[in-house]
Amino acid sequence: xxxxxxxxxxxxxxxxxxxxxxxxxxxxxxxxxxxxxxxxxxxxxxxxxxxxxxxxxxxxxxxxxxxxxxxxxxxxxxxxxxxxxxxxxxxxxxxxxxxxxxxxxxxxxxxxxxxxxxxxxxxxxxxxxxxxxxxxxxxxxxxxxxxxxxxxxxxxxxxxxxxxxxxxxxxxxxxxxxxxxxxxxxxx
Amino acid sequence: xxxxxxxxxxxxxxxxxxxxxxxxxxxxxxxxxxxxxxxxxxxxxxxxxxxxxxxxxxxxxxxxxxxxxxxxxxxxxxxxxxxxxxxxxxxxxxxxxxxxxxxxxxxxxxxxxxxxxxxxxxxxxxxxxxxxxxxxxxxxxxxxxxxxxxxxxxxxxxxxxxxxxxxxxxxxxxxxxxxxxxxxxxxx
DNA sequence: AATTAAGGAATGAACGTTCATTCCGGGGGT
DNA sequence: ACCCCCGGAATGAACGTTCATTCCTTAATT
Numbered sequence: 461x462x463x464x465x466x467x468x469x470x471x472x473x474x475x476x477x478x479x480x481x482x483x484x485x486x487x488x489x490x491x492x493x494x495x496x497x498x499x500x501x502x503x504x505x506x507x508x509x510x511x512x513x514x515x516x517x518x519x520x521x522x523x524x525x526x527x528x529x530x531x532x533x534x535x536x537x538x539x540x541x542x543x544x545x546x547x548x549x550x551x552x553x554x555x556x557x558x559x560x561x562x563x564x565x566x567x568x569x570x571x572x573x574x575x576x577x578x579x580x581x582x583x584x585x586x587x588x589x590x591x592x593x594x595x596x597x598x599x600x601x602x603x604x605x606x607x608x609x610x611x612x613x614x615x616x617x618x619x620x621x622x623x624x625x626x627x628x629x630x631x632x633x634x635x636x637x638x639x640x641x642x643x644x645x646x647x648x
Numbered sequence: 649x650x651x652x653x654x655x656x657x658x659x660x661x662x663x664x665x666x667x668x669x670x671x672x673x674x675x676x677x678x679x680x681x682x683x684x685x686x687x688x689x690x691x692x693x694x695x696x697x698x699x700x701x702x703x704x705x706x707x708x709x710x711x712x713x714x715x716x717x718x719x720x721x722x723x724x725x726x727x728x729x730x731x732x733x734x735x736x737x738x739x740x741x742x743x744x745x746x747x748x749x750x751x752x753x754x755x756x757x758x759x760x761x762x763x764x765x766x767x768x769x770x771x772x773x774x775x776x777x778x779x780x781x782x783x784x785x786x787x788x789x790x791x792x793x794x795x796x797x798x799x800x801x802x803x804x805x806x807x808x809x810x811x812x813x814x815x816x817x818x819x820x821x822x823x824x825x826x827x828x829x830x831x832x833x834x835x836x
Numbered sequence: 837a838a839t840t841a842a843g844g845a846a847t848g849a850a851c852g853t854t855c856a857t858t859c860c861g862g863g864g865g866t
Numbered sequence: 867a868c869c870c871c872c873g874g875a876a877t878g879a880a881c882g883t884t885c886a887t888t889c890c891t892t893a894a895t896t
Binding site for chain 2: 479600608609616626627
């Protein structure tokens with residue numbers, strides 16, 4: 461293990477927060493998981509709340525980067541929709557702990573305003589993308605937020621199922637669900 | 649306020665667990681919210697963990713009852729699908745705290761085996777219903793679990809949005825989303 | 837040798853839980 | 867009619883434990 465304590469602490473916290481939540485995770489637990497002394501954590505983070513907020517913002521930033529990277533330049537909405545769906549799935553599968561943590565922590569009382577608005581900004585990107593589809597007349601007459609509920613809600617619940625083994629991921633399954641989501645949002 | 653302390657304590661706990669989670673809620677907080685002494689809680693519940701499990705099971709039972717009640721007798725799958733969707737939405741809107749609590753607590757470490765299997769039984773009902781649709785050839789060639797991800801995931805995220813004001817509920821909106829979900833799962 | 841990083845024991849606050857005490861409504865003795 | 871017990875319900879101060887955080891010693895680096 462590389463001896464980057466700052467990173468080790470963040471990863472340990474992410475794992476534990478995802479499993480047991482913020483209040484169910486103690487600082488000594490994080491220290492043990494990260495293989496550092498409890499006091500060492502306070503050399504890198506002002507306190508537990510600052511730690512959870514830094515972790516949240518980092519995870520959201522990487523999530524956003526995953527969506528932005530490779531976003532189709534040409535204005536092909538169907539292509540862009542597919543991109544967003546598969547990137548949501550990719551992030552949730554490559555970073556299941558981060559994904560679970562983000563969704564559990566979003567709107568939580570321990571997040572500061574910066575963290576909350578970072579997450580909103582991330583969601584706004586998806587909303588703007590869906591609004592373009594509406595303007596192009598490709599989507600149904602529902603608010604973009606409703607489409608977010610369908611697509612993001614589906615991916616979120618899917619990720620839960622992949623994690624607990626209720627459902628086995630496969631390319632075929634994901635392709636089928638992507639098509640389902642498209643049929644749910646597209647006009648006629 | 650009716651002086652049913654057992655119920656008052658459960659409702660207070662539900663509100664706080666939904667807002668701040670199990671570990672983020674202290675027993676004195678519950679006592680204050682329920683307007684009883686801290687010790688009184690232990691006259692009605694063996695300990696905090698028994699309290700949260702009793703609350704969970706009660707909420708799941710009422711959720712299940714909401715789905716079962718009025719479930720179309722005749723084997724009309726489209727009608728049944730609509731029923732399930734609208735009952736999921738109804739429960740989440742009439743009991744937003746219970747719905748949030750159930751989804752946050754499902755699979756949590758503090759739930760005992762009985763609670764977990766109660767929740768599984770509830771989900772099994774939905775799965776069996778969707779499997780009937782598959783057998784009738786009305787649904788796509790995806791596992792029933794995938795349909796659960798789409799429908800339940802959508803309702804779950806929708807409920808979040810209704811709660812935080814991101815989206816305003818209306819009969820028209822719900823009818824549109826129900827149609828979207830149907831188009832997502834139905835064959836061809 | 838001086839400075840910085842790290843660890844883990846120490847600390848005070850707050851936790852879940854217990855328990856000695858108080859409260860309160862109603863039945864029997866006067 | 868009044869008083870006085872009685873017993874269960876309710877309480878909140880107090881307990882041992884564990885928490886987040888601090889502090890001091892030791893190890894490492896320059």
